[in-house]
Amino acid sequence: MNVTFDLDGTETTVDVPPEKPLRDVLREDCDAKSVKDACDSGRCGSCTVLLDGTAVKTCLVPAAQADGQSVTTVAGIEDGTLGREVQDALEEHFALQCGYCTPGFVLSALSYLDDDPSADREDVRSALGGNVCRCTGYEKIIDAVADVAADLE
Amino acid sequence: MTAAAGERAYHRPETVAEACRNLADAEGQTMVVAGGQTVMLMLREGIVDPDALVDVSAIPALGGVSVDDGTATFGATTTYADLAAHDLSERVTMFEDACAVVGDRQIRNAGTLAGAVCYGVAALDILSVLLCLDATLAIESADGHRTQALDDFLRGDGETDLGRAELVTGIDVTLPPSDAGSAYIKHSSVEAGWPTVGVAATVTVDDGEFTDVSVGLTAVADRPIRAPSVEDALDGAAVSEDALATAAGAASEDIDPSDDRGGSARYKRALTPTLVERTLETATRRAGGAL
Numbered sequence: 001m002n003v004t005f006d007l008d009g010t011e012t013t014v015d016v017p018p019e020k021p022l023r024d025v026l027r028e029d030c031d032a033k034s035v036k037d038a039c040d041s042g043r044c045g046s047c048t049v050l051l052d053g054t055a056v057k058t059c060l061v062p063a064a065q066a067d068g069q070s071v072t073t074v075a076g077i078e079d080g081t082l083g084r085e086v087q088d089a090l091e092e093h094f095a096l097q098c099g100y101c102t103p104g105f106v107l108s109a110l111s112y113l114d115d116d117p118s119a120d121r122e123d124v125r126s127a128l129g130g131n132v133c134r135c136t137g138y139e140k141i142i143d144a145v146a147d148v149a150a151d152l153e
Numbered sequence: 154m155t156a157a158a159g160e161r162a163y164h165r166p167e168t169v170a171e172a173c174r175n176l177a178d179a180e181g182q183t184m185v186v187a188g189g190q191t192v193m194l195m196l197r198e199g200i201v202d203p204d205a206l207v208d209v210s211a212i213p214a215l216g217g218v219s220v221d222d223g224t225a226t227f228g229a230t231t232t233y234a235d236l237a238a239h240d241l242s243e244r245v246t247m248f249e250d251a252c253a254v255v256g257d258r259q260i261r262n263a264g265t266l267a268g269a270v271c272y273g274v275a276a277l278d279i280l281s282v283l284l285c286l287d288a289t290l291a292i293e294s295a296d297g298h299r300t301q302a303l304d305d306f307l308r309g310d311g312e313t314d315l316g317r318a319e320l321v322t323g324i325d326v327t328l329p330p331s332d333a334g335s336a337y338i339k340h341s342s343v344e345a346g347w348p349t350v351g352v353a354a355t356v357t358v359d360d361g362e363f364t365d366v367s368v369g370l371t372a373v374a375d376r377p378i379r380a381p382s383v384e385d386a387l388d389g390a391a392v393s394e395d396a397l398a399t400a401a402g403a404a405s406e407d408i409d410p411s412d413d414r415g416g417s418a419r420y421k422r423a424l425t426p427t428l429v430e431r432t433l434e435t436a437t438r439r440a441g442g443a444l
């Protein structure tokens with residue numbers, strides 16, 4: 001099936017099995033390797049993208065559902081945007097080690113702050129509950145995102 | 154949009170009629186795809202191997218929540234996030250409570266209420282909430298339309314009364330009176346985990362007495378259930394902490410738990426009355442009851 005979507009600002013058409021996980025389509029057919037592949041069970045959040053602005057785990061989304069939508073990965077985050085602020089804050093707080101989880105965290109945090117700019121630290125902690133990090137112990141990630149939230153207020 | 158992927162057909166209709174036709178015409182096993190949050194896992198793990206998938210996510214008529222006096226209707230593709238964002242969640246607080254504890258934000262953005270209904274396992278949080286509100290399903294197929302109470306539709310853990318070529322198009326619920334208080338509380342061993350026990354409750358306080366008591370339980374039987382013993386014990390009782398404790402104790406008569414990923418049957422038995430009491434307490438306070 002031909003599936004056409006806007007991938008980080010570029011119209012993209014791929015011919016893939018419609019029930020292929022969107023994650024695998026992005027990685028294998030679109031070379032979007034910032035979308036990570038880890039748990040395969042919807043638990044780790046490293047495959048998170050924004051589908052029409054909403055954070056979803058792409059290992060659980062059939063490719064067909066991207067048709068006609070926009071897909072935003074970290075590669076599509078532009079300077080001067082909230083997503084860039086989140087990335088900068090993570091860097092400033094030393095909130096990444098291996099970095100494998102980082103794209104997922106950035107997109108989850110971005111979509112959450114978009115919805116709830118008045119979030120406090122506890123809100124941020126809970127909002128990032130769908131993303132797993134095996135390196136940092138989370139504190140620095142939460143600090144970084146909470147800092148961005150505090151600046152938004 | 155229709156495609157044959159290898160052996161498996163994939164349909165993405167834009168109307169309910171077309172979806173029903175796709176389901177009726179397909180050869181072999183069929184499966185509906187809504188948010189895909191469960192289907193994708195089942196496909197990957199080989200738990201299911203349908204010959205045709207019918208994806209209902211592009212059918213505009215299946216989206217949206219409508220509220221009409223004492224009832225509300227959720228279109229089949231209403232997600233947990235849609236419900237949480239709707240005014241209704243402020244009025245019926247247990248919706249807000251439940252939508253905040255299902256999986257995580259990404260799961261709630263994609264997972265649908267009807268997907269949970271049709272998955273039908275005992276541990277689904279939203280199902281005890283829907284049972285509390287006497288939910289009725291609108292079910293469509295090429296043969297016509299039928300309605301069925303959710304309580305009758307849920308047959309056993311992951312077993313429902315859904316026919317091979319049937320589609321759930323909507324979920325109707327009876328809203329509690331506007332002065333009712335409601336709550337959903339879940340206990341799980343890890344945050345964002347599957348429930349050990351989940352309790353939904355709505356109560357109204359009238360002249361110092363409980364009325365319109367409704368209690369639903371998740372993960373303590375082979376399917377989500379109502380708790381009639383608790384409801385009977387509380388209905389008409391004078392509002393007091395003792396009345397809540399006595400009624401909550403009656404929950405033991407309603408449950409029949411088994412070991413699952415949320416906890417052991419023994420633990421569930423021990424925990425249920427406590428969690429029922431706590432949930433009733435919260436609902437009572439929200440209803441303006443003095444405890």
Ligand SMILES: Cc1cc2nc3c(=O)[nH]c(=O)nc-3n(C[C@H](O)[C@H](O)[C@H](O)COP(=O)(O)OP(=O)(O)OC[C@H]3O[C@@H](n4cnc5c(N)ncnc54)[C@H](O)[C@@H]3O)c2cc1C
Nearest residue numbers: 042185187188189190191192256264265268271277278321
């Ligand atoms: C990581 C993870 C964590 C989770 N945690 C929780 C949790 O804590 N609590 C909880 O309650 N749930 C949890 N869930 C489950 C979640 O609630 C369900 O996956 C979700 O509601 C299913 O909705 P869906 O739209 O994705 O359904 P799908 O996966 O698309 O479908 C589910 C089933 O319903 C059928 N179906 C769907 N819609 C229809 C329809 N309209 N008519 C007929 N059949 C239909 C499908 O054929 C399939 O059998 C979790 C899921 C994941 C992946």
Ligand code: FES
Nearest residue numbers: 039044045047059
């Ligand atoms: S790979 Fe998708 S959530 Fe882990």
Ligand code: FES
Nearest residue numbers: 097099133134135
């Ligand atoms: S930085 Fe390594 S998994 Fe998060």
